[in-house]
Amino acid sequence: MATRTAAQQRADAKLAYDAYVAECPTRQLLDRISDKWVSLLINALAEQPQRYGDLSRRVAGISQKMLTQTLRAMERDGLVSRTVTLAVPVRVEYALTPLGRGLLPVMRAIMSWAEANMDEVLAARSDYDSANGT
Amino acid sequence: MATRTAAQQRADAKLAYDAYVAECPTRQLLDRISDKWVSLLINALAEQPQRYGDLSRRVAGISQKMLTQTLRAMERDGLVSRTVTLAVPVRVEYALTPLGRGLLPVMRAIMSWAEANMDEVLAARSDYDSANGT
């Protein structure tokens, strides 16, 4: 329970002391989209609707906790749908909603940029590192 | 020193256990871009080059620690430049590099999507919340 509550109170706190957020509510959404796991999950689900275990393997680095937590948050925001098929092994399938699917072009744009400029970033990175010794 | 080291070891650890990352190095970049503060700072710096204190006020919710840390990471990746003008009060100005400026269209796309679909997300959110009671 502490998980979502914590995220919530951070958002609330921000709204309280950050006028910039208040006059531009899209910051909340940008925060949600700018989540590491959200972007990965959206891309994963873009290929096809997938089950919990599939996503767990597809994204690989994610823990069950964060997978559940992120999936819940995305479901709450209407980005993904959660379909439970009651069977002997319970089957839960996650899929992108039309709303979530609308994020795909944006995600693809990010991926494209990353692919195109990866080497430049790597160069800058090693450059910076060599300048700082360690 | 623990700051950059931490970010480093996370990246290293990921490369070690995540095969999906290995075959698609753009994931590292997506991680960097998908950072909450990075996106806000890019947007802030897009308007104009700004000093440390300006950014601190502009982004508001950010702590000095995270501001410095994120700025360093972005500088390392060649997204921003750090110019120190030696004067009585030291003047440090941060600006987007051409590489970082290339991220602007993507960021603007995200912002546009957020603006366009904000109400839908909010609706889904309250819908979900009312279904869950608390």
Add this chain to the structure above:
DNA sequence: CGGGATCCGTCACGATACTG
């Protein structure tokens, strides 16, 4: 003074174990 490093408390995260 402005820029930033350091210390500390807290909370979010990751790994593991357990349940329906």
Add this chain to the structure above:
DNA sequence: CAGTATCGTGACGGATCCCG
């Protein structure tokens, strides 16, 4: 198979101090 509960670590925010 899909999740929840528990626990340890470390990342983050806040305050303080330092340096040019």
